[in-house]
Amino acid sequence: MVYFNYNGKIHPEGTPVIGVDNRGLRYGDGLFETIKMINGKLLFEDDHFARLWKGLKALEFDVPKNLTVDFLQKEMTALAQKNGHANAARIRLNIVRGDGGLYDAKNHLPNYIIQSWPLAPSNGEWNSNGLVLGIYEAAKKSCDLLSNLKHNNYLPYVLAALKAKSQKWNDAIVLNTNGRICDTTIANIFIVKDGAVFTPSLQEGCVAGVMRRVVIQQVLKSGIDLIEKEISISELLAADEVFLTNSIYNIRWVQGIGDITFKNSLTYTIFSSLQSTIL
Numbered sequence: 001m002v003y004f005n006y007n008g009k010i011h012p013e014g015t016p017v018i019g020v021d022n023r024g025l026r027y028g029d030g031l032f033e034t035i036k037m038i039n040g041k042l043l044f045e046d047d048h049f050a051r052l053w054k055g056l057k058a059l060e061f062d063v064p065k066n067l068t069v070d071f072l073q074k075e076m077t078a079l080a081q082k083n084g085h086a087n088a089a090r091i092r093l094n095i096v097r098g099d100g101g102l103y104d105a106k107n108h109l110p111n112y113i114i115q116s117w118p119l120a121p122s123n124g125e126w127n128s129n130g131l132v133l134g135i136y137e138a139a140k141k142s143c144d145l146l147s148n149l150k151h152n153n154y155l156p157y158v159l160a161a162l163k164a165k166s167q168k169w170n171d172a173i174v175l176n177t178n179g180r181i182c183d184t185t186i187a188n189i190f191i192v193k194d195g196a197v198f199t200p201s202l203q204e205g206c207v208a209g210v211m212r213r214v215v216i217q218q219v220l221k222s223g224i225d226l227i228e229k230e231i232s233i234s235e236l237l238a239a240d241e242v243f244l245t246n247s248i249y250n251i252r253w254v255q256g257i258g259d260i261t262f263k264n265s266l267t268y269t270i271f272s273s274l275q276s277t278i279l
Contacts, residue, residue: 005079005114017113023105024096028152030110031055036119036247037080037089042073043278044247047210049073052093055149061097062108072112080116088119090248096152123249124278126271130255130264131170131244133184135233136160140177143205150207161185171244173236173257176205181231184244187252188212191231192241192266201228211245218274224266243267250274 002013011017023029033052036043049069056063076093080086094113100106139156141147160172164185173189176182183189183206190199197219200206219226236242242254242262251271253264 002083002116003079004116005075005112007111008075010079010082018096018111019099021099022096023098023100024094024111024152027102028154029059030094030096030152031059032092032094032150032152034150034247035076035091035093037077037086037091037116039088040077040081040086042076042091044210044214045069045073047213048247051150051208051210052095055151056095056110058145058149059097059151060108061095061110063110067110067112072114075112076114076116079114083116083118085116085118088121088123090117090119091115094152119248124275126268127252130253130262132168133171133173133242133254133257134164134167134169135257136163136172136174137179138163140175140179141182141205142177143203147205148202148208157185175233178204178230179233180204181233181236182206183209187244187246187249189236190215190243190245191236191239192243193235193239195266196225196227197266197270198227198229198231198235200231204230209245209247211247211250214277215245215251215270215274218277219270222270222273224270241265241267243270250278 003010006017033048035048076091080089092115095110098106098111139159141156156174160174164172171184173184174182181200182204188206188209190197202208237260240263244252253267254262
């Protein structure tokens with residue numbers, strides 16, 4: 001039996017806990033964080049909770065005094081242990097506003113849902129086969145107050161993921177409303193060109209990824225040039241190497257986009273350096 005936590009109460013998986021008037025269901029009114037746990041420890045938890053609290057402020061939630069980072073850490077750890085996932089787990093914390101219409105929310109208190117799933121022993125290892133990506137252009141991501149947050153209004157990514165599945169891509173690249181590279185459905189994107197590393201700046205609408213920040217710091221610490229900038233589709237396709245980052249998989253090499261193929265020498269160097277830091 002697998003369990004989840006809703007507002008401090010443990011329920012078996014599949015138990016209904018949210019009604020039809022919930023604003024998270026109606027409007028996507030909420031936020032989420034996905035955090036990796038290894039040997040009972042949440043990785044980069046300070047960064048995840050800092051982003052979450054920034055989002056709670058931006059979405060104008062009324063956070064009660066008893067809902068603290070320490071409290072949520074304990075709740076997440078307890079659930080992973082109950083589910084037998086604490087050795088290696090993906091933990092999702094979802095926060096939604098309660099019931100009400102667009103103008104008449106009953107209150108602005110956060111309701112939280114915690115879930116956990118086991119991670120495979122191979123998680124985080126080097127993906128020697130490389131990923132195959134495609135570019136999704138039908139729905140684009142805006143660059144605004146919400147862009148850098150992990151909020152529940154996820155439709156451009158949902159549609160891009162559906163396209164990726166239908167085309168048998170491993171992931172899909174999402175563009176911003178200016179037609180430039182933003183990120184992918186589940187990761188931030190980096191390119192390598194002439195020995196330097198580039199990634200879309202936060203002003204380009206990408207999620208402010210925790211692993212993105214960690215990798216940027218690691219690359220700069222290694223003495224490699226790294227620039228956050230606008231990246232066009234043509235620049236992406238002309239890259240020497242491409243890789244993706246997120247908190248669950250760390251770094252994954254991209255071997256191809258359409259007919260274009262990429263190398264991986266510097267990507268592997270960055271991967272190895274990051275692995276030693278995390279471990």
